[in-house]
Amino acid sequence: MGVQGDRIFAAIKERGFPDPWSTFGECLSWESAYAVLLKQAIDDARKGSDGLVLATVSDLFEKKTGNLAAARRLLAGTLTEYDRSGMWRLLDERASRLDIDDVSERWARGLVEHPFPIALLSLQFNWRYMKEHGVRAFYEMTAGYLDGLSANTRRWAEAWAAEEETGVVDRVTTVECDLASEEAPMHCDICKKTITALLYLDV
Secondary structure (H helix, E strand, C coil), X not given: CCHHHHHHHHHHHHHCCCCCHHHHHHHHHHHHHHXXXXXXXXXXXXXXXXXXXXXXXXXXXXXXXXXHHHHHHHHHHHHHXXXXXXXXXXXXHHHHHCXXXXXXXXXXXXXXXXXXXXHHHHHHHHHHHHHHHCHHHHHHHHHHHHHHHHHXXXXXXXXXXXXXXXXXXXXXXXXXXXXXXXXXHHHHHHHHHHHHHHHCCCC
């Protein structure tokens, strides 16, 4: 076991993660990071609203929104480019040959032991989805997920604006929106690793 996985990791060692997927994954890691920073800034603002703290909250909402928009543009451009180049057919063929158990064994080696290995389970789900529905369909689904994250950010910003205006603290929206953003890397930074396995399968 681990033959395909070892080959893929050898390519990663030599080449790193390929763009645009490396950049895309980093965007979605930042989605979570911005949420953590936002929650902290909002907590600080609730303790005593000074101009600097309020400006920090506003700036973080802008950065979070812009980061998701950049990820969405990157994905849209890649979908178009892969349509033009015929890359989806190649990726579908490789997905059909990918041995999920074999590759999972190699990916699991670096994980810290936990009874629910969420990163590995996310990888396995992604590969199964690609096998069943096609690689392009996976990224169409991902595009919809990004739109949902953008809507989540708008909801959070609107709730915060209402809180500023009324003084009524809305902790529930903060908790819900923060949680949605924290989950993002487990889907979309993980998908950087998902597609790398296909891109490097025959290297």
